[in-house]
Amino acid sequence: MRFHSDNTATVCPELLEAIRNANVGLAAAYGDDEWTQRLDGAFCELFGTEVRAFVVSTGTAANALALATLSPPYGAIFAHEAAHIVHDECGAPEFFSGGARVTIVPGAHGKLTVDALRSALDATPPSVHTLQPAAVSLTQATELGTVYRPAELRGICDLVHERGMRVHMDGARFANAVAMLGCHPSELTWRAGIDVLSFGATKNGALADDFLYRRKRAGQLVSKSRYLGAQMLAYLDGDRWLAMARHANRMADWLAQAIGRLGGVRLPLPVQANEVFAIVPRTLDECWRARGARYLEWPGEGPGTDAVGEDERFIRLVTSFQTTEADVQALVGAADASPAA
Ligand SMILES: Cc1ncc(COP(=O)(O)O)c(C=O)c1O
Numbered sequence: 001m002r003f004h005s006d007n008t009a010t011v012c013p014e015l016l017e018a019i020r021n022a023n024v025g026l027a028a029a030y031g032d033d034e035w036t037q038r039l040d041g042a043f044c045e046l047f048g049t050e051v052r053a054f055v056v057s058t059g060t061a062a063n064a065l066a067l068a069t070l071s072p073p074y075g076a077i078f079a080h081e082a083a084h085i086v087h088d089e090c091g092a093p094e095f096f097s098g099g100a101r102v103t104i105v106p107g108a109h110g111k112l113t114v115d116a117l118r119s120a121l122d123a124t125p126p127s128v129h130t131l132q133p134a135a136v137s138l139t140q141a142t143e144l145g146t147v148y149r150p151a152e153l154r155g156i157c158d159l160v161h162e163r164g165m166r167v168h169m170d171g172a173r174f175a176n177a178v179a180m181l182g183c184h185p186s187e188l189t190w191r192a193g194i195d196v197l198s199f200g201a202t203k204n205g206a207l208a209d210d211f212l213y214r215r216k217r218a219g220q221l222v223s224k225s226r227y228l229g230a231q232m233l234a235y236l237d238g239d240r241w242l243a244m245a246r247h248a249n250r251m252a253d254w255l256a257q258a259i260g261r262l263g264g265v266r267l268p269l270p271v272q273a274n275e276v277f278a279i280v281p282r283t284l285d286e287c288w289r290a291r292g293a294r295y296l297e298w299p300g301e302g303p304g305t306d307a308v309g310e311d312e313r314f315i316r317l318v319t320s321f322q323t324t325e326a327d328v329q330a331l332v333g334a335a336d337a338s339p340a341a
Contacts, residue, residue, distance in 0.1 A: 001293035003181050003255070006173075006274060011231075012244060012321060017056035018225050018234035027226045031055070035229030037328035042236050043199050048186045052208040055228040056220040059084075059172045062198035065218055067135060068326065069211050070166045071195060073098035075134030077168075078105055078120055084142045084170060093137075096218060101131055105323060109269055110144030112136070114155045121163060136160045140188060141173040144303065145252070145275030145316075147180050150187045157193025164193040173246035174199050175310035176273035248274035251319035258332045259317075268306035276317045279306060282334055285313040291334040 002008060026031040034127055036055065043051040056062050063085050071077050077093060079085055081104040085093050093102055094143060105112055105120045117136065124130050138156065141147045148156075157167050169189065171177075174197065178185050189197050197295045215221050235241050256271040256278075264281040285297075308314045317331075 001288070001291070001327060001334065003276075003293070003295040003319065003323075003327075003331070005114070005296070006248065007316050009273050009320035010321040012240075014237075014240060015231045015234050018230040021228045026320035027224075029223045029225065030221055031225045031229075033226035033229060035233055036225045038231075038233055039229055040083035040236050042233055046185055046236060047189060048184070049190050050339060053232075054208075054211055054215055055090045055222065055225060056215060056218075057222060058226070059170070059198060060092050060199075061215075061220050063168070063170050064089060064096040064213050065200055065211060065220065066146060066168050066196045067093040067100070067137060068097040068214055069174070070168055071097050071100040071134035072132065074132055075100040075104045076131035077101070077135045077137055078103050078117060078133070079137040080104070080139065080142070081106050082110050083137060083139055084143060084172065085137055086237060096214070100101065100134065102137075103131075109146045110139070110142030110146060111146055111152070112138060112156060113152075114159050117156060117159060121159075131306070133163060133165050135166050135168055137168045137170060137174070138194075139170040141177045141273035144269050145273045146270060147177045147272040148179065148188070150183060150192050150317040152196065153188060161193060166172060167193060169194045169197045171197050171199045171243075173273055173275075175241045176249055177251050179242050179245040182288075242262060245274070247321050248319045248323065251323040251325075252276050252317075253330050254318060254325070255317060255323075255331070257334070258328055262332070262335050264312075266306065274319045276319075277303075277314070278317065279308055279312050279314050280310045282313055288331065288334055291333060293331055 022035055040051060040052040043053045056065065057198055067077055079102055083299055086104055094100060103205055105116050107116050121133055126132055138148065160167050177188060186189045252271055252274045256267055259278055260264050260267050266279040268279060269277045295315050298314045298316045
């Protein structure tokens with residue numbers, strides 16, 4: 001009953017095997033090894049365009065370095081109010097950009113819209129006194145488990161480009177979004193107008209050289225890079241990344257359907273990726289926790305009009321490639337014993 005985070009799952013066995021296979025003999029360091037050298041090609045094939053891929057060790061580093069590349073120190077980076085770069089990266093985008101400011105934009109279901117973004121951009125006409133609008137960061141799938149469709153992305157990217165700015169995508173759950181929509185990865189990235197994707201891959205040749213030095217300066221150029229390169233190749237091989245995401249999404253779907261049938265449980269957000277948000281009776285929350293279920297209580301009042309009552313809790317449950325039907329059944333079974341169910 002572990003639904004705390006997709007970060008808690010193990011490395012998938014095929015990736016571990018790829019690391020083991022790469023662990024033979026000597027290999028060139030700092031990205032010159034044969035595995036890392038094959039990454040650009042693998043990502044070009046995946047996205048159907050010219051791609052430069054840079055491996056870094058964390059999503060925070062990928063986001064912060066990408067945004068530092070897109071924004072000058074006096075720039076403004078616009079992002080949804082719930083974005084990971086706003087709440088969970090300890091100011092890394094501001095730090096690595098040397099002072100750019102992340103500016104929040106509201107939006108239902110964790111998403112930015114063209115109208116909300118236009119209002120935010122128009123609110124402070126640029127002058128010598130203001131931060132210069134430089135970039136917009138979108139999260140796909142969003143922090144609230146929802147997914148931007150290609151047309152929504154195109155609308156936002158068109159507006160951003162009209163204003164001479166650029167678009168970053170935090171693709172921590174990019175695979176879940178592609179799996180949900182069943183579209184080609186290019187439709188959610190460069191064809192829609194995304195300039196840089198945090199997937200461990202960065203597109204757009206003009207930015208790539210700059211990124212190269214920013215990565216080194218941030219201590220993110222890993223010397224024994226073959227172990228990262230080998231993992232990433234195994235992740236892409238045979239669309240393993242998508243198969244894993246499809247499984248996680250299917251489990252989230254089942255989970256949502258199963259707990260949605262329990263007494264007093266409300267699901268205020270559409271379940272489109274691998275995250276389920278639920279407003280549950282306090283008694284059910286206590287019962288689940290007492291029986292060993294693990295998940296997060298989500299800060300805030302609940303999205304939109306779905307206010308959380310005094311005797312309720314707003315929670316987030318996350319599935320991964322490792323979640324099983326038995327995990328879902330165990331959670332539902334634990335609720336059967338609850339007075340609230
Ligand atoms: C939406 C999103 N972006 C980025 C990250 C980056 O995380 P980390 O720096 O922990 O690898 C996470 C991790 O939870 C995330 O959920």
